[in-house]
Amino acid sequence: MADNQQPSSQSERKCKSCGDVKPLDEFAPVYAKNSRGQNYRQHTCLICHRIKAAAKERRLRGNDPQRYRDALKRWRDRTLDERKAVKKTRYEKHKAQVFAAYGGFICTCCGETEPTMLTIDHKLEDGAEFRRNNRGERWSYNFYAWIIRNGFPPDLQVLCYNCNLSKHRNGGICAHKLREGSTTIP
Template sequence: MVLSDEEKRLRHLQAMRKYQKKRLATDPKFKEKQYLANSTLQKKRFEPDGVNGKIKAKVFAHYSKVVSNNDIPVCACCGYSDIRFLSVDHIDGRKNLSVKEKKLNSHYLWKYLIKTGLPSGYQILCHNCNIAKGQEKYCPHQLDKMK
């Protein structure tokens, strides 16, 4: 009997659930150990030297070159440069994006941008400018520049 990919996936899930129930019954600290192991992995993924940290740095450096003419990521509006508070912004807003693009967030968006060749239509903004732009349709820094 040949199983389809979906049937294989379901059997694997059932086997995993059965194993986890058995482990929980025999080892009360199993869940805690799993949580600690996975939380450590998650933290490493987002460290600057981790996989997602390198992807983020590459994307941010590319889109920041327009503003700063170097690889240091900066906000396109106010020039803020702490990478922890920077994010990718859709210049034309989310309404013009495909359904797939609307569902992407953080590292999924970074991977998508690299996969599609770092297309135009995106910029790097600090969290304050990004939120202001989303709520007010413009950033207070742009208002100061218009005066």
């Protein structure tokens, strides 16, 4: 007992790796055939075991990176549809949340209510600058999430694509407003 440094108590064991004395259930059971039905446990605690397993994983990955790349590709292919669906659901949820915060699915300028024709517009025509300042984001997908994360900035509004484009081409004022003779930015 003394020479293999196991404590006398059967409910505890000293980890061969870190040397800590821990309850037996912090050591993984051994499932070897000839130990079936008996409570044999490993001599390395679960935490040390995990650290060692991670190191081994890194070593194997370093030895054969291509194998891991192939495995990753297989996983990507296998779960593609599922991951797309999750993304789409999250995107739709964020989109609904953002439009609700900016007055719902209705163009601030012309009153268009068809959701597929509506977009979030930078009131001050500073979208390009905004994107420059936030490089690295994938805006097509992340703009709504960004808006939520940043507490719904007040310089955004709901516009339809027509008004958005017209406003863009007329230096910040939609042709609708120009026609009305109004000079205020919608």
